[in-house]
Amino acid sequence: MTDDSSRGGLAGKLATVARWGRAWAAGLREQLPFISRMMRQMVDVSLLDSSTRLAAQAFLTAIPVLFVFAAFAPSSVRDQLVASATYALGLSGSALDQVRKVLGTTDQTARETSGSVGVVVTLLSATACSRALQRVCERSWHVPPAGLRLIAWRWVVWLLVWLSALVVQGLLRDGFGAGAWLGLPLSAVSSTLLWWWTQHLLLGGRVTWLPLLPGAVLTGVGVVALAWASRFYMPRTLDRSLSAFGPFGMVLTLLSWLIALFTVVCLGIAAGYVLAHEPPLARRLGTPPPG
Incomplete structure (x- = not known):
């Protein structure tokens, strides 16, 4: 038995x-x-190539605009930029001191070194980042490149809006003083809205709002999750890089972080296209057929 x-x-x-x-x-x-x-879809978007190119464009053109913007901004705005960088990268110690030195440049110094013409040239060169991101959106949604008259002004608008958004990121992630229990949801919602608007703007309105929502959610939540995780590993990484290589180590670490950031961005936008064309979501969102 x-x-x-x-x-x-x-x-x-x-x-x-x-x-x-x-x-x-x-x-x-x-x-x-x-x-x-x-x-x-990831092959069509050239995920790694696109994210690396975006990181390089942001590092070479967009970040200098941030420094110039901080130099001409009031001290309260510079403080908020430092707070945003602290929350996004988990800055502390010597790395935080380096950022404070750069963002704490006096107005007079900036005017003497750049001048109004230099500021305009820096701003226009920074649209290279906008253009690279536009190409990612167009590849992800398989639409032809937009004409210059349709899209050129949108590059500058996107850059200015994102510079303004960066100023309040520290406040949002702190929940306006309430703490992370409110800050994380606020950051996720604001990030989702920004990436939703970004796709619609850089696609020139050729894709309606609702089909862009899955990509906005994936990208917005992914960016916030990366920033949250950065608070745990970035401080030690930055300190080791600074002690081993000096300021050059901080450059390498920041560039690596930008590559990770734009990998999340490209992945979210590209995956959003695929999700928006899945039959259950496509019916609800009114997604047009592929092609």
Whole structure:
């Protein structure tokens, strides 16, 4: 009786495992088309190439605009920029001191070194980041490049809005003094809205609002999650880089962080296209057929 019971129990377990295996295989077969579409989308967008190019453009053109903007801004705005950088990168110690020195440049020094013409040239050169991000949006949504008359002014608008948004990021992530329990949801919502608007703006309004929402949610939440995680690993990484290589180490670490940031951005926007074309979501969002 004992042997028969043992064999019966083993047979029941094997049958359960077999049923689970068949269910898993059936689920995998159902998901394979979605996985293949997602992988094909990442190839079409050139994920790693696009994220690296965006990081380089941001580092070479957009960040200098941030420094010039901080130099001409009132001290209260500079303080908010430092707070935003602290929350985004988890800055502390010598790394935070370096950022304070750069963002604490006096107005007179900035005017003497740059002048009004230099500021305008720096601003226009920073639209290279806007243009690179526009190409990512167009590749993700498989639309042809927009004409210059349609899109050129949008590059400057995008840059100015994001500079303004950076000023309040520290306040948002602190929940306006209430703490992280309010700051994290506020940051996620504001980041989602910004990336929703970014896609619509840089696509020149050629894609309606609702289909862009999945990509905005993925990108917005992903950026906030990266910033939150950065508070744990970036301080030690920055301190080690500064002690080993000096200011050059901070440059390398910041560039690596920008590559990670724009990988999240490109991944979110590209995956949003695939999700928006999945039948259940496509019906609700009114997503137009591919192509």
